[in-house]
Amino acid sequence: MKIATYNVNSIRMRVDRVLEWCKRVQPDVLCMQELKLEDAKFPGVEFAALGYEVCTFGQKTYNGVAMISKLPLTDVERGFGDEVEDPQARFLAATTANGVRIASVYVPNGQAVGTPKFTYKLAWLERWRAYLAERVKRDGLFAVCGDFNIAPDPEDVYDPLAWQGRCLFTLEERAALARVREVGFVDVVRQLHPTGQLFSYWDYQMLAFPRNKGLRIDHVYATPALAARAKTLLVDRDMRKGKQPSDHIPVMIDFDV
């Protein structure tokens, strides 16, 4: 079972690229982030034509997450169920017909240390952790995939010294992400690629991609029972090439499920 995640940076701008990628690598489930549109405007017909069931949680202009699946989806959850005061569409979960729970996540960027957005990010991370701590009790096979907007380790940023203390790489954010793992998740990309850089994002500016000034901020976390079944990894650098790429690339794990 191939489970993938891809921050598309506007599904409207990227739909042809995503469709071509699905035809080529045939993910069973693809989690997407930064749709930047309302659910009614999601290009669902195109994905349905490839045999995918579509599940979206979008909003106008910003954020928005989706999941497409070749297996039927049930028990769809949008948000954590606690966001009385949170209108941002950043979390979607569903269960595939073979019993694997999957979530598509877009963690807040945080902008810069000391800003209200950074405070919101840290609070959001704690809400996410509390939600997952409950769900792992029930879902033994659970994959949480998405743009986490945190580089966990020094080898996950192109210049750890320059990134010291910067948003996406502060000790505070990395500790918050470690607390998420501690409720019962494994970083499956690192499990399959234990050492060395394996970036998933390069800024559009300053020739970041050709200079390989990237970050590893897109992740696939899985419960130990599911992580034990992880077989192969694809971090598809080719998707940063060509006309109008997203600034992120897809990350895919093939599980023996």
Next chain:
DNA sequence: ATGGCAATGTTTCATTGA
């Protein structure tokens, strides 16, 4: 060969991303 910001809407600039 992978290329010098990009996408959205409030549109001809401001906001956001990371």
